[in-house]
Amino acid sequence: MPPRIAVRDISFFERPVPFAKPFRFGSVVITASAQAFVRVEIEVEGAGRSAGASAELMASKWFDKRAHLTPPQTVEELRRSLVIARDLYLARPGFDTAFATHAAVVAAQVEACAKEDIPPLAAGFGPAEIDKAILDALLRALETDFFIGMAQNVAGIDARLSPDLGDSDIAQFLGRSQRLERVAIRHTVGMDDKIEGEGGVADTRENAGARYFKLKLNGDPDADAARLIRIGNELATLPHDYSVTLDANEQYADLAALGALVERLDRDAALEPIAAKLLYIEQPMPRDSFRESPLGRLSRRDIIIDEADDCYGAFPAARALGYRGISSKSCKGVYKSIVNATRAAKWSVDGERYFISGEDLTCQAGLGVQQDLALGALIGVTHAERNGHHYVDGFADTPAAEAQAFLAAHPDLYIRDGEKIRLSIHDGDLLTGSLTGPGYATGAHPDWTVLSPLQQPRARILQEQKT
Numbered sequence: 001m002p003p004r005i006a007v008r009d010i011s012f013f014e015r016p017v018p019f020a021k022p023f024r025f026g027s028v029v030i031t032a033s034a035q036a037f038v039r040v041e042i043e044v045e046g047a048g049r050s051a052g053a054s055a056e057l058m059a060s061k062w063f064d065k066r067a068h069l070t071p072p073q074t075v076e077e078l079r080r081s082l083v084i085a086r087d088l089y090l091a092r093p094g095f096d097t098a099f100a101t102h103a104a105v106v107a108a109q110v111e112a113c114a115k116e117d118i119p120p121l122a123a124g125f126g127p128a129e130i131d132k133a134i135l136d137a138l139l140r141a142l143e144t145d146f147f148i149g150m151a152q153n154v155a156g157i158d159a160r161l162s163p164d165l166g167d168s169d170i171a172q173f174l175g176r177s178q179r180l181e182r183v184a185i186r187h188t189v190g191m192d193d194k195i196e197g198e199g200g201v202a203d204t205r206e207n208a209g210a211r212y213f214k215l216k217l218n219g220d221p222d223a224d225a226a227r228l229i230r231i232g233n234e235l236a237t238l239p240h241d242y243s244v245t246l247d248a249n250e251q252y253a254d255l256a257a258l259g260a261l262v263e264r265l266d267r268d269a270a271l272e273p274i275a276a277k278l279l280y281i282e283q284p285m286p287r288d289s290f291r292e293s294p295l296g297r298l299s300r301r302d303i304i305i306d307e308a309d310d311c312y313g314a315f316p317a318a319r320a321l322g323y324r325g326i327s328s329k330s331c332k333g334v335y336k337s338i339v340n341a342t343r344a345a346k347w348s349v350d351g352e353r354y355f356i357s358g359e360d361l362t363c364q365a366g367l368g369v370q371q372d373l374a375l376g377a378l379i380g381v382t383h384a385e386r387n388g389h390h391y392v393d394g395f396a397d398t399p400a401a402e403a404q405a406f407l408a409a410h411p412d413l414y415i416r417d418g419e420k421i422r423l424s425i426h427d428g429d430l431l432t433g434s435l436t437g438p439g440y441a442t443g444a445h446p447d448w449t450v451l452s453p454l455q456q457p458r459a460r461i462l463q464e465q466k467t
Contacts, residue, residue, distance in 0.1 A: 052137025219251025358384025
């Protein structure tokens, strides 16, 4: 039987993260953000108390892209998501498994957030971060690492939130899982990033020797095709083979616009350096309308969802529409990623191919990148977008002693570069060997004494609730 836990305390902190250069995706430009940190104390039944931690960038205008909201307002939603989730987790009576604790609050979290006009994707942020910290604490209490612990299903993950699966499907998937020793980076090319020449996509000082590239789109088939031709011409000069993915971040208005781009990819010889290397297209259409538009013939290209992954039922719904995959992001929930990876494996046994991809959303050096990397290495993600190291200068404003602690604990993952400590990339890959100590993929925790408390967000009162 999986160990049972009770959540005794949850604390939130944050730290500003300046970007080394602007990151533009879709219509959004980010030049700085804030990283949320979670510290959780649990009691393991019969084994005493243990503390765990997690961290994630609070990316503006991704969880909620509605035009009437400012970037700070969308970050405020994420803070509220954390606070609402804390109250729900701390209100849980008695002991239960880590996953049962998560499952018990999911519906209430979405409902409480909806009352403040916080959409499901943003609502999931709070539980996602708390769950990671709980896992860290649980694994530390058991003195085991993430990969061994998840293979043994110490969290007690079952199919109560995914009725299309059986409990045994998840248990068997986890039991077969083995840590990938290396995960290739997928280099992000933002809409404002330089394409040609020094500092361009083929410059190894810029792309860190990547063999995989993630290219952002803006939703205009002609403009996107023209830009992809330029990028393809540069990538064709690389001294090694490469693969690409395309990410539209919901910018394609409908199937007709998407079809125009796919037609160009299929027929335009100038796009061959991209089309021949294309693995999949990510979230081309808005999350709110994708369920109304079966892909039909467009499914000849592998297309996945990302922003539309706002509940446990999203992947089966996408599959019915012709989508082949779904993204894994720690900010959307470690348990959901494992459930979706189980689905992809189960659905692929009869010759059809379904898959789960690794997407980054600027995971920062330290807890964020380590826990997301470990999740991908567990579920078989062989290459993952890694843009945190690309748009942020190492550990950014993290105190030197804290960054040094992460370097000492993870010497295969970080490297000293002058006065900076940054991600260490080995021939285009990240190594996972040091992620195997007790806890959730980290041998160090933040220096809690120098972190600022989470800015206290105000609850949003909707107009209909006032009357």
